[in-house]
Amino acid sequence: MSVVSEKHVLGLSGGKDSAALAVYMRQHHPELDIEYFFTDTGKELPEVYEFLGRLEGFLGKAILRLNPDRDFDFWLKQYNSFLPSPQTRWCTRQLKLRPFEQWLRPILEEGSTVYSYVAIRADEEYREGYSSKHDRLKIVLPFKEAGIDKPGVHDILDASGLGLPRYYDWRSRSGCTFCFYQQKIEWVRLKEQHPEAFEEAKSYEKDAVAHGSPFTWSQGESLDEMIQPERVRQIKKDYEKRLERMKAKRRQNPLRDDDETFDIDELYGQAKACLACHK
Template sequence: MAVRHVLGLSGGRDSAALAVYMRQYYPELDIEYFFTDTGKELPEVYTYLNKLEGFLGKTITRLNTQRGFDYWLAEYNYFLPSAKVRWCTRKLKLDPFKGWVNSMLNQGDVVYSYVAIRSDEEHREGYSSHHKNLIVKMPFREDNYNKAAVMDLLNSSGLGLPKYYEWRSRSGCTFCFFQQKIEWVNLKERHPEAFEEAKAIEKMAIENKSPFLWSEGEPLEALEKPERIAKIKSDYEYRKLKERTNKPVNPLLVGLETDIDELYFAEEGNGACNICHK
């Protein structure tokens, strides 16, 4: 029997900060870092993971390299995943992790899994253990680390934020259904080839009578029309201005906000799962 320590990375802010935190404060732990790859990640995610590997001095194990999104889309008869039916989370994130960690548990190992849920995320529950020897730990919650502390960790380490935070609020697949409409517009402008792929997948799904679209109530072909893009941008700026006007200024947090923040995520993308977006 061995004691193993594992930490999942999403390519996002919080999980990267937790990796930095564990390296700085628990250097004696031999932590195994992993990333569940859907095959549909943003280029900025891979760039950031490579940068993180350099900082950690360790290879990040890539899980799920054999059966990516395209395989499971066909298995589900080209029905798109949605907030109501998250087959992508189960097949591309949870199951690969379970398969990997079960190989350790079946040997009788005790596995500590570190999850990046902050102290200011009371609404998040995280991954529940499915085995008595799998122990889930939340260091940020235990040590009272909030978003500001996470940002400070990343900035002081020299890693900073992944580049996609300039136009997107979270990590996740290029066509994640939790995206805001403004983020779909940004994807089209930043990565037009990924937007075109998402549009083609959605068209195929519609032909196969999928009950869901990528963006609720609106196909991407309608969303990308110039007049619709102008309206989406205008609505987004209005919401952002309204939120900033109504929110009291905290001088301790000035400079820590990202351009697209969770504050503006409530209307269209709320509820994103921990394992994809941390």
């Protein structure tokens, strides 16, 4: 009887949770030959690529790049210049999930069992987005099993010497520079940190509106409207108020540093995002 082979894979987004899981698996399960992969849209933040490079150094092995055969601009034309949105997340489907499925299909068809390790934390719901559509694709949630929560993720990255990706200084998520899940304060900061990426997002938005798209990148206003000086001041003021309220509500934990960071989505009460991009 032939022995069915096994393959172990772990997807990296450039975000803190998946990076911490890679560190955790390297430290706690060195017997597993895990293949780490990153699905590159070509529109990622430069800080993402820098962080992935440092993570490769820690892991001691290369991170496989699953570049889609057709880039964002190709798919934008296929969707008649309509921007992706929370209602029509074609970017995740075509630029993240499709390359992953194409990579695994021949491996599964040859009879191998694939174990995919996903960075859902113990303090999170197991949200839709990583459900397996194949009986030999097994989803494994090590953080859930080990009871590792958000502070635990920070501890893992700090102890490894990697720390957080540098974009966490001004933004809560990885993924494309123009992700529609960004909060308005993140758009303002994108203009400040990477003005060329902001201008590219503006050009996509203007073209989409000209083609009749019902969506702008940020719900309710265009990027041009958002960066008017008075509007920028209002967005920053709102952010500071939310931050102060969150700090006042936070229970002090003597075992944690007082400077624990808040994800921007926590401040705005929205945690939904494309898990393939943001974990």
